[in-house]
Amino acid sequence: SQQGEEDPQALSIQEGENATMNCSYKTSINNLQWYRQNSGRGLVHLILIRSNEREKHSGRLRVTLDTSKKSSSLLITASRAADTASYFCATDSYSGGSNYKLTFGKGTLLTVNP
Amino acid sequence: DARVTQTPRHKVTEMGQEVTMRCQPILGHNTVFWYRQTMMQGLELLAYFRNRAPLDDSGMPKDRFSAEMPDATLATLKIQPSEPRDSAVYFCASGPRGSGVIWYQETQYFGPGTRLLVL
Numbered sequence: 293s294q295q296g297e298e299d300p301q302a303l304s305i306q307e308g309e310n311a312t313m314n315c316s317y318k319t320s321i322n323n324l325q326w327y328r329q330n331s332g333r334g335l336v337h338l339i340l341i342r343s344n345e346r347e348k349h350s351g352r353l354r355v356t357l358d359t360s361k362k363s364s365s366l367l368i369t370a371s372r373a374a375d376t377a378s379y380f381c382a383t384d385s386y387s388g389g390s391n392y393k394l395t396f397g398k399g400t401l402l403t404v405n406p
Numbered sequence: 407d408a409r410v411t412q413t414p415r416h417k418v419t420e421m422g423q424e425v426t427m428r429c430q431p432i433l434g435h436n437t438v439f440w441y442r443q444t445m446m447q448g449l450e451l452l453a454y455f456r457n458r459a460p461l462d463d464s465g466m467p468k469d470r471f472s473a474e475m476p477d478a479t480l481a482t483l484k485i486q487p488s489e490p491r492d493s494a495v496y497f498c499a500s501g502p503r504g505s506g507v508i509w510y511q512e513t514q515y516f517g518p519g520t521r522l523l524v525l
Contacts, residue, residue: 325513334410334497334516335449380449393462394439394514396449 296324296381296397304403311368313400315381316361324357325382326366329399335380338366371404378402408432410517412498418523424486427520429498430479437501438481439514440466440473444494452496455481488524495519 299314315324323342327335341348341357341364348355354367368375378399385393411430419425431438440452453463458475466473470489475481485492499514 327516334518335499335514336516337513340513394451398448 296383296395298379298381298397298400300400301398302401302403304405305371307371307373307404307406309371309404311371311375311402311404313366313379313402315364315366315397317364317381317383318362319385321359321383321385323384324355324364325384326353326355326364327380327382327396329378329380331377338379368402371402373404373406376402376404410498410500410515412496412517412520414520415518416521416523418525419488420525421489422487423524424484425488425492425522425524427483427496427498427522429481429483429500429517431481431498431500432502432515433479435500435502435515436478437512437514438475439499439501440481440483441497441499441516442494443497443519449497452483488522490524493523495521 296315296317303311305311321343323340325340326338328338329335339348339350339353339355341355343359352369357364378401380396380399382394382396410432413428437456439454441449442452443449450465452465453473454461455475463473470485472484497516497519499516501512501514
């Protein structure tokens, strides 16, 4: 079963608007990452937020993490047509040795209309 | 600029045939991951290596899948025999050299993927 689940599955907005995507997970994590995937391409890392952080910014991206609710949100401000892509959250869990898991959600497909 | 490369980019084969996918991690990266992406299951971690040693391949069907790193510049994922349910996009990712305890926090750099279709 998926650890991270994005919501909504699809989002369509106009250029210039803000886009908010959410991610919920089930078990304790060390970090949560957001990735972007353009159609037919590999994933591109956007931002990592550690479990002891609550908010992080990178350019037009703002990520929040609420470990009590086991959820994270990705906000893209002033969206552009080039932001059209699928966005995935990924959570990792590490308990020593080689026991490391990184699990991805199924993604939110964001369409930014010009 | 440094990129993860994967070959082939596309592969169409018949059920029962052997499939070998190759990945060249970014030079200097010491962690390599193999993922499979399908519409139904999303992105699944199949296996990963650190310093060429396999650390975890619990995500792989052991009877038909195998992953190796013959040297630091090449990782391979092999399916033998292939089945239609193996049709997916297979991604390789590499991670930079990090400290021994927080290497898993490092950013992963994904290749463009191999799109596999098994008929």
